[in-house]
Amino acid sequence: MRGSPEPQRDAVAHGQITGALVLLTGLLLRNSGEGAEEVEQSAKAAARGLGAQAELVVVPDGATVTVASHGRVTTRAVREFPEVFRMDQVVALKPLLAAITAGHLDALEADRKLAAIEASRPPYPWWLKLIGVVLFAVGFAPLMQPTWYEVWTTAVLGTVTAALAVGVERVPRLTAVLPLVAATTVSLVTLEAFARTPAHGGPVLLMLPALFYFVPGDYLSAATAELAAGFITTGAIRLVYAVFLLVQLYFGVLLGLVITGRDRHALFDVAARSDLPRWALFLAWIVFTAGTVLAFAIPARLTVPLLLLVYFTVGVQSGFTELVGEVGGTFAAATALGALATRLAARPGGPPRIVLLLPGFFTLTVGSLGMRGLTDLAGGHPVQGFHDLTKMITIVTAIAVGLVLGEVVAAPRRRGP
Structure with a gap:
């Protein structure tokens, strides 16, 4: 039976x-x-x-x-x-x-x-991702210093970091130290070739756009949001990892100083005089968005919606910064971006919220402040260094809380259990 x-x-x-x-x-x-x-x-x-x-x-x-x-x-x-x-x-x-x-x-x-x-394979071949990382850096460059020198040096340095980012995919075990290798390489090239005079701005200002691909702004913001939501262990671990990535970048910049034999005061933090016209600043966000799409494997059909979200975020941040200062402007922009992305993502067939947030989030420039603060400390500028680090903590919190608030306000009501 x-x-x-x-x-x-x-x-x-x-x-x-x-x-x-x-x-x-x-x-x-x-x-x-x-x-x-x-x-x-x-x-x-x-x-x-x-x-x-x-x-x-x-x-x-x-x-x-x-x-x-x-x-x-x-x-x-x-x-x-x-x-x-x-x-x-x-x-x-x-x-x-x-x-x-x-x-x-x-x-x-x-x-x-x-x-x-x-x-599934990535939607773009390796060489398009390489171009994307370069465009991502070049589009961000005017935010650091609105000069033609910043733009073309970033194109060179961005090509170096893009080659490393693409090449490491063939040697996955090197991924853990990629930020360190990229920062050391960029530091060497910048100190030897591009940062010879204060007229072109401080070395870190020249390095940052090329390294921005590795700056853990997303981890910092996600960690803050997790802590706010009560995910204490997860948020704390992610926060520690973000700091670890920042320290890798910082140590890589210092290695560049050691290898070139330059004094730590070579890391001066002086901005160059602006010589970019307004139309170039406007077009930079197009370059930035196109680079984000290619670098982060976002489907090409989303390029225009993402570009509009970038301009929306920049507009809100600029307008509110004039009224209530940088922290208030960042918080308002993050809230508005979070609310709009939540609404668009809730529509049938709408893109995921994280994809809608990504380019606009990067425009709020989170992690670069931490990198700048660490290198200022290393360069013998403790007051400016601690100021930048404190500012990073404040702005990271403003962005994370703003995105969470935007989601809470705009999220459609759920029915049932």
Whole structure:
């Protein structure tokens, strides 16, 4: 007499649901630029759509997923390193996650589609990403110093960092020290070739646009938002990691000083006289947005909406800065950006919120203040250095709280449990 096949079918179904949720959690972790709360909420909603329940314990580079379904409970550990370099996967994941949450897919089909996203190749070849990183730096350069010298030196230095960023993909084990290598290389080239006279501005002002791709402004802001939301462990870990990246950049700049034999006072912080016309400053944001799209693998169809969000953010920040100062202007811009991105992302077929936030967020220039503060301290300017570090903490908080406030104000009301 044969036993009932029901337990075996339940075991298979439970295994399929668990596998799909583990794969989904990994993708969410890898692109967790908005923090741990989004990972937990999305995975739980997907579990309900698959007829299961899930509980998660999330840290920045991992999660413990407990899945309950068909009378069984399974706990799996997921490990993924967080990054923001594959926004095409985030865009592809949003409609799939909505379909899973709505119960339109079974676990087997969901797992197949999630695996396809995970295995997908970047939308742009390596040489377009290289160009994107250069454009990203060049578009940011006028924000540091509005001079033609800053722009063309950034084009040279940005090419160096772009080559390193693209080349390290072939040697993944070097990723952990990439900020250090990039900062050392840029420091050497800048001190030897470009920072010979104060007339062109301080060395750090020349270096920063090329290094901005590695400055952890997104980690700092996400850490602050996590701490504010009560994810203490996750926020603290992410904050420590962001500081570690900043210290790598700082140490790389100092290595450049040591190797070239220059005195630490060579890191003077003097801005050059502006010689860029207004039209160049206006066009710089177009270059910046195009670079962001290519560097972070954002689908090209989103270029115009993202550019409009960049100009919107810059406009709000500039207008409110005139009225209430830099911190108030940054807070107002972050709030407005967070609210508008939340509304646009809530529309059916709208891009994910993190993709809409990314270019506008970078315009608020978070982490560069920390880098500038550290190098000012190293250059023997303690007052200016501590001023920049304090300013970084204040502005990071203003951006994080503003983005959270914008989401709270603009988020559509949820119905049901």
